[in-house]
Amino acid sequence: MTQSVVASSTIVGVEAIPVEVQVDVSPGLPAFLIVGLGDTAVLEARDRVRAAIRACGFDFPTARVTVNLAPSPVRKHGAGFDLPIALGVLAATRQVPQSTAEAVAVGELALDGSVREVPGLLAHAIAARSRALPLLVSLSALPVVSAVPGVSVRPLTSIAELRRGLPEERSAPPVIAPRFDDVPDLAEVHGQPAAKRALEIAAAGGLGLLLIGPPGAGKTMLARRLSGILPALTEHEALESAVVHSVAGLDAAPVLGGVRPFRAPHHTASTAGLVGGGSPPRPGEVSLAHNGVLFLDEIPEFSPSALQALRQPLEDGYLTLVRAEGRVRYPARFALVAAMNPCPCGYLGDLARQCTCQPALVDRYRARIGGPLMDRIDMTLRVDRIDPACMLRGSSDEPSAAVRLRVSEARAWSQARGRPRLPPTGAALLRACALDGASRKAVEAAARVHRLSGRGVTRLLRVARTIADLDGDPSVEEKHVLEASCYRALQ
Amino acid sequence: MSGDCRFVLRLGEDGYPAQLAMTPRPPRTLYGIGDASTLCPGLAIIGSRKATPYGLDCAAWFARRAAREGVVVISGAAMGCDQAAQRAALEAGGRSVAVLGCGADIDYPARARDLLDTLRSGAGVVVSEFPWGMPPARGHFPARNRIIAGLSSAVLVVEAALPSGTFSTADHALEAGRDVLAVPGSVFFSGSAGCNRLIRQGAAPVCCDEDLLDSLWAAGLLGEDTPRCIGADDERLATESTDPVLRAILAEPVALDRLVTSLGLDAAEALRAVALLESAGAVARYPDGRYGPCMRR
Numbered sequence: 001m002t003q004s005v006v007a008s009s010t011i012v013g014v015e016a017i018p019v020e021v022q023v024d025v026s027p028g029l030p031a032f033l034i035v036g037l038g039d040t041a042v043l044e045a046r047d048r049v050r051a052a053i054r055a056c057g058f059d060f061p062t063a064r065v066t067v068n069l070a071p072s073p074v075r076k077h078g079a080g081f082d083l084p085i086a087l088g089v090l091a092a093t094r095q096v097p098q099s100t101a102e103a104v105a106v107g108e109l110a111l112d113g114s115v116r117e118v119p120g121l122l123a124h125a126i127a128a129r130s131r132a133l134p135l136l137v138s139l140s141a142l143p144v145v146s147a148v149p150g151v152s153v154r155p156l157t158s159i160a161e162l163r164r165g166l167p168e169e170r171s172a173p174p175v176i177a178p179r180f181d182d183v184p185d186l187a188e189v190h191g192q193p194a195a196k197r198a199l200e201i202a203a204a205g206g207l208g209l210l211l212i213g214p215p216g217a218g219k220t221m222l223a224r225r226l227s228g229i230l231p232a233l234t235e236h237e238a239l240e241s242a243v244v245h246s247v248a249g250l251d252a253a254p255v256l257g258g259v260r261p262f263r264a265p266h267h268t269a270s271t272a273g274l275v276g277g278g279s280p281p282r283p284g285e286v287s288l289a290h291n292g293v294l295f296l297d298e299i300p301e302f303s304p305s306a307l308q309a310l311r312q313p314l315e316d317g318y319l320t321l322v323r324a325e326g327r328v329r330y331p332a333r334f335a336l337v338a339a340m341n342p343c344p345c346g347y348l349g350d351l352a353r354q355c356t357c358q359p360a361l362v363d364r365y366r367a368r369i370g371g372p373l374m375d376r377i378d379m380t381l382r383v384d385r386i387d388p389a390c391m392l393r394g395s396s397d398e399p400s401a402a403v404r405l406r407v408s409e410a411r412a413w414s415q416a417r418g419r420p421r422l423p424p425t426g427a428a429l430l431r432a433c434a435l436d437g438a439s440r441k442a443v444e445a446a447a448r449v450h451r452l453s454g455r456g457v458t459r460l461l462r463v464a465r466t467i468a469d470l471d472g473d474p475s476v477e478e479k480h481v482l483e484a485s486c487y488r489a490l491q
Numbered sequence: 492m493s494g495d496c497r498f499v500l501r502l503g504e505d506g507y508p509a510q511l512a513m514t515p516r517p518p519r520t521l522y523g524i525g526d527a528s529t530l531c532p533g534l535a536i537i538g539s540r541k542a543t544p545y546g547l548d549c550a551a552w553f554a555r556r557a558a559r560e561g562v563v564v565i566s567g568a569a570m571g572c573d574q575a576a577q578r579a580a581l582e583a584g585g586r587s588v589a590v591l592g593c594g595a596d597i598d599y600p601a602r603a604r605d606l607l608d609t610l611r612s613g614a615g616v617v618v619s620e621f622p623w624g625m626p627p628a629r630g631h632f633p634a635r636n637r638i639i640a641g642l643s644s645a646v647l648v649v650e651a652a653l654p655s656g657t658f659s660t661a662d663h664a665l666e667a668g669r670d671v672l673a674v675p676g677s678v679f680f681s682g683s684a685g686c687n688r689l690i691r692q693g694a695a696p697v698c699c700d701e702d703l704l705d706s707l708w709a710a711g712l713l714g715e716d717t718p719r720c721i722g723a724d725d726e727r728l729a730t731e732s733t734d735p736v737l738r739a740i741l742a743e744p745v746a747l748d749r750l751v752t753s754l755g756l757d758a759a760e761a762l763r764a765v766a767l768l769e770s771a772g773a774v775a776r777y778p779d780g781r782y783g784p785c786m787r788r
Contacts, residue, residue, distance in 0.1 A: 191748060191752065192748060193748060193751045193752070193757075193758035193761075194747040194748055194751060194758045194761070194762065195748075196758065197758040197759055197762070212780060213780075342779055342780070348541075348778070348779050349777065349778070349779020349780060349781060350779075354652065354681055355541065359540055359541055359570050359571065360570070360600075381780075382746065382747070382779070382780025382781070384746045384748060384749075384780075386748070387752075442770070445770040446766070446770055449769060449770045449772065450769075467759075479763050482762070482763040482766035482767055482770070483759055483762045483763050483766060485766045485769070485770070486747075486762040486765060486766050490776075490778060490780060
């Protein structure tokens, strides 16, 4: 009997599902076969594994080696099976202790036998924890996978170390301390008091914000500072977001440090790039922005189909991709910030330059965003270029940390009111607002003067409720409604 | 269509508007649909297609005032000020002439279709020097402006940039010896530069109803027996106020940030003050996001 079984896992969506790597070494013409629906990277493991085993002073069996990846109907992707296959071959030929097979092994091998990281290690770590098995990974991945509480990590640098059995359990210091130093600070933005106020409200209420202004007004600069005024991620949220980053092969460390992700896809982004897709399916920008901010600059320039694809994540907080090989679900709960020019040339309403656009063209440009998406934008704000003198005068502007504190307080207050998460609608929203005579009159007046639709009134109340939260007010008052009415959509 | 009363007027023949025949380059033929008797001397009200609410409100206000005096309002049915003036004149029970840069049976601009249909069905008239079915073209509009000036006795420019098609109409008016009136605008706003330039060049500024009626009378558009004095019921256009926010906004359309910095307010305070004025109808948010004066509702 020269067989062995090693545990591993493969990524489907943002989860790692268990895969058993079965290795059989039997007499016959020398061959190395891998079966079980592996992609090219999996099949290429043969050459890497053979070279790595020899480079570390082991013998590669001169026999018929068959590797089966079970369950066979699931497609397996990537080079992460190098390590479990090598381990299986070594265990089947009794070159390493049998105890080494009692771990979830995930890693790519270099030809010299050293172990490398693969995308999605955080998901693999979570899967290992739920199977109550230790995780065998590259040493370089230790700081990141240590973020998963309760998982036993057995790091190694080379398969040569397996000769002595399973490596020792090790852990790295947790990276969970908010690191806002790398996030741009709001104090660097001079002037723009109204825009800063709007950012604060959007952050406090998790509201969608649209910034409209000429080129160079600072729309992007303002939007980039939103993640700095959002409260730090909770440990649970950080892990959720980090898993998505890990699966996409991006650095998960900043997210694990508590900083909310900020994603700003370019307007040429494809639908698959924005919401996820491809083969194997990869998370898109909306999922990378999970628990953070998705910033769509020049939003009318995005392809209409890509913008339409945002509807499901905006409504449900997750995204389901349906493909021939099955369906995968990605988390995607984010704050939407969009920016656009007031017209195609960008200078409508600019005092210094004349707009050259036909009026009909301006309407068409604005209509490109589309109704369903506009419905999710609660606040609209005009941003103008600032006076250079104000920029040179130096800064006495409030730092992000101070705003973040107010935002956290407002969020805590809204939670204390018994409201778990935005956006409430209908009766729940009305109850939360607890309008009195004056504020009710203000809502009616705003609806009449600005010809608000039903949805417009809902948005108005939602913004007013958030402003009241910032004031720590149990009920929405007239002044809150008045301010909220300034953030209605531009006609 | 039975309601479609088309007519063709030739220069020198009966029915051709006399005031147009006396201009330097009158059109040889005038194609029209609607009530041909509307082609009497009137007041042309013109302005920018990219009008601000201020321009639109001024156009509507003065058109209404003229219509109430029985003066025909002549314009080009273009987007913005032209349409605002013609719609207001019809609403006030007056008559109006639309001069197009395409065949008189073409709906251009498309958004003016309802206005043009109302005029064609007898509330006024739609005329053009271009034959039936001729599509609009860039070169047609300066020629159209010449007819607007030619049909009128006075031309009121409510809002115009520099240079602009509106400004060219004023030039045609001067060439034809018509009175040119202009509504002044902010000296800081490029969209008002045309009007302010016209005033500088000698156009009569129109700031209130009395100014307008004076000018209409001088142009011979009001009958000799029309009393020239303005009654006590005359509505005042200018708003009086001591509220610094309102004063700032009435003086010139202003962005919120400017308001916050120049008045030293907190952003939230400024927003609340503006929203209050807005819901009272004292100021309006312009399509570009600035706040500015508007007609009291």
